[in-house]
Amino acid sequence: MTPSTSASDAILLQADGPVAILTLNRPAARNAIDDEMRADLMAAIDHVARTDSIRALVVTGAGKGFCAGGDVKSMQARLAVPPGEVALNGWRRQQRTHHAISLLHALPKPTIAAVNGAATGLGCDVALCCDFIIASDAARFAMTYILRGLIPDGGGMYFLPRRVGLSRAKELIFSGRTVEPEEALRLGMIDRVTGADTLLADACAWAAELSKGSPAALALSKNIIDQTFELSVEQVFSLGSQAQAICYSSREHQDSVAAFLESVAQRRAAKANPS
Numbered sequence: 001m002t003p004s005t006s007a008s009d010a011i012l013l014q015a016d017g018p019v020a021i022l023t024l025n026r027p028a029a030r031n032a033i034d035d036e037m038r039a040d041l042m043a044a045i046d047h048v049a050r051t052d053s054i055r056a057l058v059v060t061g062a063g064k065g066f067c068a069g070g071d072v073k074s075m076q077a078r079l080a081v082p083p084g085e086v087a088l089n090g091w092r093r094q095q096r097t098h099h100a101i102s103l104l105h106a107l108p109k110p111t112i113a114a115v116n117g118a119a120t121g122l123g124c125d126v127a128l129c130c131d132f133i134i135a136s137d138a139a140r141f142a143m144t145y146i147l148r149g150l151i152p153d154g155g156g157m158y159f160l161p162r163r164v165g166l167s168r169a170k171e172l173i174f175s176g177r178t179v180e181p182e183e184a185l186r187l188g189m190i191d192r193v194t195g196a197d198t199l200l201a202d203a204c205a206w207a208a209e210l211s212k213g214s215p216a217a218l219a220l221s222k223n224i225i226d227q228t229f230e231l232s233v234e235q236v237f238s239l240g241s242q243a244q245a246i247c248y249s250s251r252e253h254q255d256s257v258a259a260f261l262e263s264v265a266q267r268r269a270a271k272a273n274p275s
Helices: 035-050 072-079 083-105 122-128 144-148 156-164 166-175 181-187 196-210 215-225 233-248 251-272
Strands: 002-005 011-016 019-024 056-061 111-115 118-120 132-136 140-142 192-194
Touching (some): 011 035, 019 035, 019 196, 056 122, 056 196, 083 122, 111 122, 118 122, 144 166, 156 166, 181 192, 192 196, 215 233, 215 251
Parallel strands (some): 056 111, 118 140, 132 192
Antiparallel strands (some): 002 011, 011 019
C-alpha cells in the first residue's frame, strides 16, 4: 500500500492497487472536520479524480469514530466575528463544506463509506454522500443538527430521503436520534454490516469488485443515475444516448467487441473443421 499524506496529516490517502483509502485522521477529535481538514479533504478527492490508476475510493475514520461532524472550534470561529458578519462568515464556511461534499458525491468512480464508529451531523452526511455504506457493528448514525439548533447543511436533506424515504428522513432529522447498524440496514440507510475487524478489508474487496468495469461506463452511469430522481424518462434517454456515444469510442468497448468477434470466429472455424 503506497501512502500519500497531506501536509496536515488530517487526511491520509493510501492507494492499494485500484482502490484508494481516504482516512479522516483526527482521532483525538473523533475526526471532526475543521477548516484545514476540509481543505485537505478537497485536495485528496481531486487527486483521486485525476489519478487514472485509482478506480474506486473507500472513506473511513481513524480510531474509534468515523466523523463527529463539524469541529467545535470552527463553530466558535464562525461566531467570533462582529454581529453583523456572523451570517456572511457562516455562509462562506458552508460554501466550502458544500463544495467538499459535492466533490465526493460527484467523484466519477465508485465510493464506499466504511463507517467504523459514530457518524454524526456532518459525519453522517459524509457517509450518506458516498455511493455505498458498509458499517461495522460499532457504528452509530445520527443527524444531530437539530440538537444544536441547526438544519442538516451537509447534504443530509438531499441524501437521506433518497435512502430511507421522505417520512422516515423527517423523523430522523427532527429527532436527531441515534440509529444503530441493524436498524440502519433495515431502513436502507446503509447497505451492509460487518465486523469491526474485517470492515476495511470487506470495504476494499467490495470496491475492487465494483471497479472492474470500464471507467468511462462507470463514470457516465453514475452521473446519470445520480440525477434520475430529478429527470424525466425522456431526459434520461437523452443523456444515455450521449453517454453511449462516448462508450462506443472507448478502448474498453472496442477491445471487448474485438475479443467477442474473435471468439465467434474461432467457434465457427472449429465447427467447420472438426478434428
